[in-house]
Amino acid sequence: MCRHLAYLGPPVSLASLVVEAPHSLYRQSWAPSDMRGGGSVNADGFGLGWYGDGAAPPVRYRRRVPIWADESLPGLARSIQSGAVLAAVRNGTVGSPLTESAVAPFVRDQWLFSHNGLISGWPGSISKLAEALPVSELLTLDALMDSALLWALIQDRLYSGSPAAEAVASVVREVAAAAPDSRLNVLLTDGEQLVATTWTHSLWIRRTTDSVAVSSEPWTTEGWEQVPDYSLLLATATTVAITPLAPGPEQPPMEGRQ
Secondary structure, three states: OEEEEEEEEEEHHHHHHOOOOOHHHHHHHOOOOOOOOOOOOOOOOEEEEOOOOOOOEEEEEEEEOOHHHHOOOHHHHHHHHEEEEEEEEEEOOOOOOOOHOOOOOOOOOOOEEEEEEEEEOOOOHHHHHHOOOOOHHHOOOOOHHHHHHHHHHHHHOOOOOOOOOHHHHHHHHHHHOOOOOEEEEEEEEOOOOOEEEOOOOEEEEEOOOOOEEOOOOOOOOOOOEEEEOOOEEEOOEEEEEEOOOOOOOOOOEEEEEE
8 A cells, every 4th residue: 555645734845744754754655554455665656746836737756766765855855845745655556567657646737646545356347437538538547557547537527627525526436336445545636725535544634723734644643633434535724624435434524624
């Protein structure tokens, strides 16, 4: 299983999110605390995406090597500040490509996307869903892998006019119905809003008066709450709403303005 995080709030250094914390994404790459989906380390690449000032598209930095193998990263991350960040380390599914193009975050226009998990029975299990996409979208997937197709399905809803949370929720539900036992934990942001799902893996949230951070695993020891499994999270830097994605034990809504 991969690991990912996202942050919205006042500008902070990328290093403070990804490298420097006691259980940062950097450390999670080789010492994860929750690998219920299998695997042991996240050594199949890493990626950072961040937003600058104004309406410019996000900047992305991806490598196919383990995050600890990039000697330039700590200095680079200390030199960059951003108020909107999405980052991931990858543990590739057996048989999937081990290329830079297969590493999150995936990007289109203002959007950054990450998937922690897998689609069971890939590719046959969701061939019917794929048939609904324009052929041009299938021919231009970032990589021939489940995460890239999941992103294409969500893009199709986004660019057809669906709100981000609705696009993500509808695709996750349909993929889960077509491919039971899938792990569909996603992050999606345009730099202003953040959409996340938990579907058979953990996600934690930390809120302050003017920021929100989510992560597969807490990177510090204080201030984190676990998001219930099978949930949809929609957040800005100052608001959070978490609602159930699937029937299950009744869960009180975790929502409100900080």
